[in-house]
Amino acid sequence: MKVVLSHLTKIYPSRTKGGKPVRAVDDFTFEIPDGKLIGLLGPSGCGKSTTLNLISGLETPTDGKIYFGDTDVTGLPPEKRGVGLVFQNYALYPHLTVRENIRFPLENFRGKDKLTNEEMDRRALEAAKLVQIDGLMERKPAQMSGGQQQRVAIARALVKMPRVLLLDEPLSNLDARLRLQTREELRRIQNETGITTVFVTHDQEEAMSISDMIVVMEKGVVRQIGAPQEVYDDPKNLFVAKFLGTPPINVFRGSVKAGRLMIGSEAVLDIKGVPDGDITVGIRPEGFVLNENGRFTCDLTRVEVMGRDTSVVSTHKCMEGVSVRSIIPSEDKVKSGRTVRFDLKPAKVHLFDAKTGERVYYEVAK
Amino acid sequence: MKNNLKGWLYLLPAIVFLAVFMVYPLIDVFIYSVEEGYNSASQTYFGVGLFNFNYVLRDPYFLQAVKNTLILVVITVPLSTGLALLISLGLSSIKKLQDLFQTIYFLPYVTNTLAVGLVFMILFKPTAYSEGLVNLLINFFGGRSVDFIDGPYWAKMFVLCFYTIWIVMPFKILILTSALASVNRDYYKVAQVDATPSWRVFTKITLPMISPMIFYLVITGFIGAFKAYSDAVALFGTNLNAAGMNTIVGYVYDMLYGDSGGYPSYASAAALVLFAIVLTITTVNLLVSKKNAHY
Numbered sequence: 001m002k003v004v005l006s007h008l009t010k011i012y013p014s015r016t017k018g019g020k021p022v023r024a025v026d027d028f029t030f031e032i033p034d035g036k037l038i039g040l041l042g043p044s045g046c047g048k049s050t051t052l053n054l055i056s057g058l059e060t061p062t063d064g065k066i067y068f069g070d071t072d073v074t075g076l077p078p079e080k081r082g083v084g085l086v087f088q089n090y091a092l093y094p095h096l097t098v099r100e101n102i103r104f105p106l107e108n109f110r111g112k113d114k115l116t117n118e119e120m121d122r123r124a125l126e127a128a129k130l131v132q133i134d135g136l137m138e139r140k141p142a143q144m145s146g147g148q149q150q151r152v153a154i155a156r157a158l159v160k161m162p163r164v165l166l167l168d169e170p171l172s173n174l175d176a177r178l179r180l181q182t183r184e185e186l187r188r189i190q191n192e193t194g195i196t197t198v199f200v201t202h203d204q205e206e207a208m209s210i211s212d213m214i215v216v217m218e219k220g221v222v223r224q225i226g227a228p229q230e231v232y233d234d235p236k237n238l239f240v241a242k243f244l245g246t247p248p249i250n251v252f253r254g255s256v257k258a259g260r261l262m263i264g265s266e267a268v269l270d271i272k273g274v275p276d277g278d279i280t281v282g283i284r285p286e287g288f289v290l291n292e293n294g295r296f297t298c299d300l301t302r303v304e305v306m307g308r309d310t311s312v313v314s315t316h317k318c319m320e321g322v323s324v325r326s327i328i329p330s331e332d333k334v335k336s337g338r339t340v341r342f343d344l345k346p347a348k349v350h351l352f353d354a355k356t357g358e359r360v361y362y363e364v365a366k
Numbered sequence: 367m368k369n370n371l372k373g374w375l376y377l378l379p380a381i382v383f384l385a386v387f388m389v390y391p392l393i394d395v396f397i398y399s400v401e402e403g404y405n406s407a408s409q410t411y412f413g414v415g416l417f418n419f420n421y422v423l424r425d426p427y428f429l430q431a432v433k434n435t436l437i438l439v440v441i442t443v444p445l446s447t448g449l450a451l452l453i454s455l456g457l458s459s460i461k462k463l464q465d466l467f468q469t470i471y472f473l474p475y476v477t478n479t480l481a482v483g484l485v486f487m488i489l490f491k492p493t494a495y496s497e498g499l500v501n502l503l504i505n506f507f508g509g510r511s512v513d514f515i516d517g518p519y520w521a522k523m524f525v526l527c528f529y530t531i532w533i534v535m536p537f538k539i540l541i542l543t544s545a546l547a548s549v550n551r552d553y554y555k556v557a558q559v560d561a562t563p564s565w566r567v568f569t570k571i572t573l574p575m576i577s578p579m580i581f582y583l584v585i586t587g588f589i590g591a592f593k594a595y596s597d598a599v600a601l602f603g604t605n606l607n608a609a610g611m612n613t614i615v616g617y618v619y620d621m622l623y624g625d626s627g628g629y630p631s632y633a634s635a636a637a638l639v640l641f642a643i644v645l646t647i648t649t650v651n652l653l654v655s656k657k658n659a660h661y
Binding site: 160 | 556561
């Protein structure tokens with residue numbers, strides 16, 4: 001089932017008297033393709049959870065439409081939309097066993113949809129098998145680990161065969177190791193069921209690793225939509241560039257003078273197609289190449305050995321933030337000294353308008 | 367060993383306090399209750415035995431008090447808890463003026479028992495000048511006046527139960543509204559998305575979630591109702607035996623200080639009977655709650 005969001009807007013009245021109303025979601029238009037896993041990504045307060053609530057029907061949009069397939073569901077209450085919902089805290093009923101929790105949505109069926117007891121048990125077991133907790137059917141939620149509880153919550157959301165599965169920060173309550181494991185599990189379950197899934201997260205690594213597409217939001221506005229690698233390699237603006245990637249992109253105040261990209265007094269790249277003036281330069285950590293005669297000089301702080309590769313921490317007078325972090329292959333040895341010099345990989349150097357933060361495209365001059 | 371000593375030293379103030387004001391009086395009550403013909407003036411008695419219990423359990427005033435107390439307990443505890451639950455559900459489902467209503471419902475709790483008694487007198491007692499507000503209402507609907515304070519037994523019992531429910535409800539409403547408010551909203555969101563009918567949300571989610579609080583209120587409600595006394599005094603005056611509206615605690619008090627008082631042995635025996643009843647009921651309550659409440 002594809003999900004279409006068309007000019008979706010949600011405005012909350014101001015909490016304080018005379019304050020400005022809050023645009024939690026602002027003119028969100030996107031078609032979620034059938035059977036895909038979509039990651040809604042952004043810092044807290046960016047409107048990603050509100051978007052999820054709009055899709056589930058728990059919130060009604062101020063403006064815009066939502067379609068499931070070709071049906072307009074904008075005015076439909078949540079119980080008629082046939083969505084499955086999973087929360088960060090799982091929201092499992094603590095007094096019911098795993099079996100009873102998973103059966104709960106099925107027991108709500110009325111009239112011609114009503115299921116027999118055996119049918120409900122069969123379907124509950126099927127859903128439990130899918131998330132691999134069929135051995136724990138008689139446990140209470142409190143007797144299980146966070147990861148197991150999250151699987152039960154997913155099984156409960158899947159058992160009624162929802163048209164859309166919605167996950168609100170599904171992994172945030174898990175510890176690092178379980179989070180890795182559960183996110184792979186999530187990907188597998190989604191692949192097996194083929195249910196269109198939207199999940200919300202503030203963790204860019206999580207979103208990038210399992211999503212077919214990610215939507216990056218800021219202050220209610222969609223900043224970029226695309227496949228994870230595409231968004232990472234080709235950010236449309238400084239916000240997206242800064243939000244994606246660990247370690248984050250290094251940002252410098254630079255300028256363009258007669259076809260040369262200047263950071264401080266050094267011309268670090270020869271470029272074409274950008275008029276002279278101030279510009280914001282973003283360089284991915286992997287965009288640095290160690291070179292004793294390189295064109296870009298930084299003040300060396302320390303070298304962190306990480307085994308697979310080496311992280312060089314340095315500073316530069318034109319940088320934003322506290323340090324410049326570059327990642328180089330571990331074979332490249334940094335000579336101790338006060339400075340370190342790099343060449344830059346043009347594909348990893350992005351330019352942004354110094355005022356608006358929008359991406360400025362350039363060509364490399366030969 | 368040294369640490370042990372230190373620990374006991376820390377506990378000493380509490381132990382001394384408890385020993386003097388709880389353990390010693392309890393033992394004393396037990397001793398009084400088995401001393402036959404004890405005279406508090408001369409501090410003498412003739413023998414040891416169960417005569418006091420025998421006397422108390424055959425005393426028609428005591429039996430009347432037990433009957434009154436049991437009726438009070440059986441009627442007021444379930445009714446007040448049920449009503450409080452209904453009101454709390456109503457309160458938590460409204461958004462506007464919720465705080466105002468919460469305050470209004472809590473007012474009886476901070477009002478003095480005797481002052482409330484006075485108000486009830488005005489509502490229910492016919493005087494030379496007025497029939498009382500409730501009787502005026504009954505007359506309005508074509509009924510005949512009833513004397514709720516000095517009249518038939520059922521009318522007096524009705525007022526006592528009404529009064530008790532009214533006075534215990536605020537606390538229950540307070541506890542239940544906060545219990546309802548502490549249920550995580552996410553449960554209701556998931557239930558709504560799963561198309562759960564509202565009665566099912568109530569019986570399968572809300573009720574289990576607040577069941578520890580309900581059991582707490584029922585248990586303390588039982589104990590409180592068994593210890594009822596001041597409410598009856600506020601309504602019917604101090605001579606409760608004459609009004610036929612005495613309670614067990616009232617009987618104990620009368621045996622000690624009342625006009626016919628001065629019998630600490632009978633009072634102790636009656637108090638121990640009450641203790642046995644409350645202990646039994648509370649044990650049963652706890653057993654039931656352990657099976658049904660979800661902590």
